[in-house]
Amino acid sequence: MRSIKKGPVPRALLDWQIQNAKTPDNLRYGGGGFPGEEVREALLKEQFHLCAYTMKALATADSCKASGRDTRHSCHIEHVLPQTRGITAETIDYQNMVACFPPSQSSIACLYGAKFKDAYDPAEKPFVSPLSANVERHFEFDKDGEVTGATDEGQATIKAMNLNHKSLVDDRAASIRGRLMPKTGKSISAADARRLARAIVQPDANKCLSPFCVAIAAVALAHAEREERRADRLRGKLAR
Numbered sequence: 001m002r003s004i005k006k007g008p009v010p011r012a013l014l015d016w017q018i019q020n021a022k023t024p025d026n027l028r029y030g031g032g033g034f035p036g037e038e039v040r041e042a043l044l045k046e047q048f049h050l051c052a053y054t055m056k057a058l059a060t061a062d063s064c065k066a067s068g069r070d071t072r073h074s075c076h077i078e079h080v081l082p083q084t085r086g087i088t089a090e091t092i093d094y095q096n097m098v099a100c101f102p103p104s105q106s107s108i109a110c111l112y113g114a115k116f117k118d119a120y121d122p123a124e125k126p127f128v129s130p131l132s133a134n135v136e137r138h139f140e141f142d143k144d145g146e147v148t149g150a151t152d153e154g155q156a157t158i159k160a161m162n163l164n165h166k167s168l169v170d171d172r173a174a175s176i177r178g179r180l181m182p183k184t185g186k187s188i189s190a191a192d193a194r195r196l197a198r199a200i201v202q203p204d205a206n207k208c209l210s211p212f213c214v215a216i217a218a219v220a221l222a223h224a225e226r227e228e229r230r231a232d233r234l235r236g237k238l239a240r
Contacts, residue, residue: 001053001128001157002201002214003135007046009094012038017092029083029091040071043099048209052078052098052130053161054113054168057211059103072104076114080129084119098130112165126156141215143180143223145173175212176219190227193220 012035019033020026026033041061049058059074067073078100081090090096100114110116122129128138128151138154141147147163149155158164179196181187188196197220200213210216 001130001135001139002050002055002209003133004047004052004098004130006095006131007042010035010038010042013092013094027092028088029077029079031092034092036072036077037070039094039097040075040077040099042094043077043097044071044074045207047099048203048207050209050211050213051075051101051113053117054101054163055212055214056101056113056168056171057208058099058101060206060208069105073106074103075099075101076104078114078117080131081123082117082119082121085121085123095131112162112168114161116162116165117160120160125160126153127160128153128157136214136218139214141172141176141218143173143176143219145169145171145176145215147172147215172212172215175210176216179216180220180223187223187227190224190231193224193227196220197224 016033016035017027020031025031030036044058044061047058049060050056051058059071061071061074064071064074076099078098079091079096080098081087081096083091102108102110102115120127128135138149138151138157139147140150146169147158149158162168179200180193197217200210200216200220203209
């Protein structure tokens with residue numbers, strides 16, 4: 001998980017709220033004319049096209065349109081404070097919304113992330129929201145794709161979203177190996193690992209982040225530190 005900086009409320013959502021101010025029955029998530037497409041587009045943009053909870057890649061709005069689809073084929077709108085709380089205002093509060101995997105228009109049976117979280121309520125139980133600062137400090141990743149909680153909140157979040165589900169761990173591990181052992185099967189140097197750790201958390205020219213970028217950066221830094229310690233030990237032996 002990575003920290004998400006919320007952008008401005010989409011104009012279409014503001015207009016919809018104003019238009020329905022006198023018809024409160026409509027003023028709810030999914031109410032008449034709710035601008036779901038515009039909201040999803042805004043969420044995808046501010047998240048650099050990564051799932052807010054899993055860091056899986058989400059298709060861009062442009063790629064959806066190019067294939068004749070809308071962003072329901074990219075993600076679904078997740079409410080950090082769940083709709084089951086029964087607080088209507090929270091369901092249409094843009095500050096409570098993030099884009100997540102799997103897509104709305106999907107038959108994927110997803111046993112982790114937002115779908116697994118379901119009605120888990122961060123207001124009542126420990127949870128690391130992706131909308132809070134310094135989210136990354138709560139989690140640690142290893143080269144095999146496993147994530148552990150560095151704090152009590154991190155541990156609770158991993159459990160609440162089943163973030164060590166085998167398929168998700170396998171996807172993370174494949175992305176990590178692909179970056180740290182590109183093609184040759186030989187690990188990259190410490191210097192290259194440090195460069196990778198810096199670059200991977202920056203959006204590319206298409207304003208997209210690489211899937212599992214935070215995990216890759218963490219493992220790359222750990223790899224660099226191991227390689228540097230090994231080099232120091234070798235130099236020490238040669239100097240004797």
